[in-house]
Amino acid sequence: MRIFQHVQDLGDLRVALAEAQEVKRDRYQWQHLGKNKTALLIFFNNSLRTRLSTQKAAMNLGMNVIVLDVNQGAWKLETERGVIMDGDKSEHLLEAIPVMASYCDLIGVRSFARFESRKDDYEEKILRQFIEYSGRPVFFMESATVHPLQAFADLITIAENRPTPNPSREGGERGEGLLKVVMTWAPHPKALPQAVPNSFAEWMVAAAEQSLPLGGAEGGLDFVITHPEGYELDPQFVKGARVEYDQMKAFEGADFVYAKNWSCPGVTRPEDYGKVLHDYHSMMDWCVSKRQMAVTNDAAFLHCLPVRRNMIVTDDVIESPRSLVIPEAANREISAQVVLKRMLESL
Ligand code: SN0
Numbered sequence: 001m002r003i004f005q006h007v008q009d010l011g012d013l014r015v016a017l018a019e020a021q022e023v024k025r026d027r028y029q030w031q032h033l034g035k036n037k038t039a040l041l042i043f044f045n046n047s048l049r050t051r052l053s054t055q056k057a058a059m060n061l062g063m064n065v066i067v068l069d070v071n072q073g074a075w076k077l078e079t080e081r082g083v084i085m086d087g088d089k090s091e092h093l094l095e096a097i098p099v100m101a102s103y104c105d106l107i108g109v110r111s112f113a114r115f116e117s118r119k120d121d122y123e124e125k126i127l128r129q130f131i132e133y134s135g136r137p138v139f140f141m142e143s144a145t146v147h148p149l150q151a152f153a154d155l156i157t158i159a160e161n162r163p164t165p166n167p168s169r170e171g172g173e174r175g176e177g178l179l180k181v182v183m184t185w186a187p188h189p190k191a192l193p194q195a196v197p198n199s200f201a202e203w204m205v206a207a208a209e210q211s212l213p214l215g216g217a218e219g220g221l222d223f224v225i226t227h228p229e230g231y232e233l234d235p236q237f238v239k240g241a242r243v244e245y246d247q248m249k250a251f252e253g254a255d256f257v258y259a260k261n262w263s264c265p266g267v268t269r270p271e272d273y274g275k276v277l278h279d280y281h282s283m284m285d286w287c288v289s290k291r292q293m294a295v296t297n298d299a300a301f302l303h304c305l306p307v308r309r310n311m312i313v314t315d316d317v318i319e320s321p322r323s324l325v326i327p328e329a330a331n332r333e334i335s336a337q338v339v340l341k342r343m344l345e346s347l
Contacts, residue, residue: 001342003131004139005124005146007199007206013155014212016338020156023337027060033344034063040104041067041141044111044126049305049332050141050149054108057336061344066104079126093129101134106343110141113193115274118266121145122234137343142195145234150304151199152335155207157328158256161300162214177216180297182254184247185227186287186312187280188261196304197262198237201225205239226250228286230277232267247286254296259288259303259312280311289314293322300324 003009010016039058043051051067058065068074075091085092101107111126121144131138140146162179183200204223211220225238226247244250251257266273287310293299301313301323309315318325 001339001346002137004137004148004339004343005127005143006148007151007203009148010152010339010342013207013210016152017156017159017212019338019341020152020331020334023060023334023341027333027337030060030341030344031062033341034058034061036064037062037106037344037347038064038066038104039106039108039340040100041065041108042070042100042110043068043141044070044109045142047110047141049329050110053329053332054141054149054336054340056333057340060333060337061340063106063340063344068100079129093126094133097130097133098135101136105136105347106139106340107134107136108139108141109143111143113144113195113274115191115263118270118273137346139339139343142193144193145195145237146199146202147195147304148199148203149332149335149339150196151203152338153328153331154200154258154302154304155203156331156334157302157324159212159214160331161256161324161327163216163255163297177219178222179215179219179256180222180224180254181256181258182224182226182250182296182299183258183260184225184250184286184288184292185231186259186261187283188276188308188311189280191263191274191276192261194233194262194265197225197233197260200258200260201233201241202237205237205241224250224254227262228278228283230264230268230272231262233262233265234267248292248295251292251299252295254299257288257293257296257299257301259301259307261312284311287311287314288317290316293317293320298322302328305329 055065076089078089078092109130113121127143208221214221224242224244226244264272264275264277303325
């Protein structure tokens with residue numbers, strides 16, 4: 001694997017999930033693979049889980065790791081070609097990328113949406129330059145539009161925690177024994193990227209398309225997205241996934257609830273790209289609480305973290321035994337290790 005950006009880069013998800021379980025069985029069995037190989041992790045934005053879990057995954061594989069926080073001590077980087085560099089940026093990405101690449105074998109990059117231009121963000125202007133000018137395999141550690149290491153960890157967590165099939169789950173109101181996964185928008189005071197919901201949708205749609213046996217009696221997946229009007233996600237990620245604007249209706253019978261805030265994707269009104277469309281005080285009904293969880297099928301709760309309590313989710317729901325946020329975060333080490341392992345294998 002030379003690029004890890006989209007679900008397709010991983011190929012057959014059954015194989016990938018089996019590989020994740022093999023990593024869990026003994027995560028130190030490939031120490032030879034990473035010997036004398038170096039992973040460079042570059043962060044243009046803050047990180048806790050991505051930084052630690054990816055570093056741990058690389059160490060599990062016997063790799064050396066270099067972490068660079070671009071904003072803490074590196075030269076400020078210019079990313080636009082053609083500008084006269086008389087401002088605060090001392091170095092151009094076009095020199096920095098090949099230099100950084102010369103010290104490593106694999107590169108991971110975190111660079112969030114900048115919300116200056118929808119086109120630049122959705123064309124992945126920064127990550128494209130790393131792919132083009134580094135000559136190294138590049139994995140996305142949350143880019144402007146995707147967060148695939150998170151979505152892979154989410155899929156692993158869902159597969160591990162799906163309700164065990166039993167005869168009473170089949171047919172009837174549960175449809176064909178489908179596993180119901182609901183992704184809900186929730187309020188937040190700041191404008192957040194769409195990377196996490198884009199990838200989660202992309203991976204759930206792929207899991208449904210590949211008929212992963214996640215439901216009862218080996219049934220598939222019923223994926224529903226719920227959000228206020230105006231927050232429609234880009235069709236390249238949601239494909240034909242069902243959107244239900246009534247949050248309570250969407251939650252009915254859910255087995256998993258995935259909460260996340262995102263700013264306006266600018267699909268219907270490009271001029272609103274990256275905006276918070278309503279004052280969050282008027283949207284607090286969308287905060288996931290016992291009220292919505294009561295109509296689910298005793299759903300498990302997922303969130304990528306960091307999460308703002310009592311904005312996205314109430315204390316009691318995130319602290320309940322049905323909250324999987326900690327095992328979900330722990331699976332970030334596993335998803336990263338599968339990806340790094342595949343990249344090492346194809347060096
Ligand atoms: C990021 C996001 O894409 O939503 C990273 C999630 C993995 N989240 C934030 O930036 C949260 C910032 C905040 O102040 O709550």
